[in-house]
Amino acid sequence: MVHFTCDLCGKDLTSSGERRYVVKMEAFPGFDPTELKEDDLDDDPMEAVAQLLKRDPALVSDYDSDVPKGFRFDLCASCHEKFLKDPLGRDVARSFDFSKN
Numbered sequence: 047m048v049h050f051t052c053d054l055c056g057k058d059l060t061s062s063g064e065r066r067y068v069v070k071m072e073a074f075p076g077f078d079p080t081e082l083k084e085d086d087l088d089d090d091p092m093e094a095v096a097q098l099l100k101r102d103p104a105l106v107s108d109y110d111s112d113v114p115k116g117f118r119f120d121l122c123a124s125c126h127e128k129f130l131k132d133p134l135g136r137d138v139a140r141s142f143d144f145s146k147n
């Protein structure tokens with residue numbers, strides 16, 4: 047039997063029989079083909095990567111902003127409800143800001 051727990055609060059969703067909600071997210075670069083300029087086409091992509099590597103190795107360690115990232119979360123009913131109200135956790139981000147003051 048597949049075992050599910052809430053990815054936010056850790057509640058066991060398998061034995062409790064509680065309804066499970068799946069959240070899928072994708073993150074990828076927004077790309078507007080009309081923004082392509084002739085200069086961009088002349089660039090050698092590998093050369094650009096090499097330049098980037100020279101400039102700041104930390105940038106390319108395990109973060110590649112051009113690779114689409116997919117996320118999948120299992121949520122319990124109450125975490126699902128919270129997620130729908132604030133999908134990006136902006137309330138949490140805001141409260142961090144307040145604590146600095």
Ligand SMILES: [Zn+2]
Nearest residue numbers: 052055122125
């Ligand atoms: Zn939960």
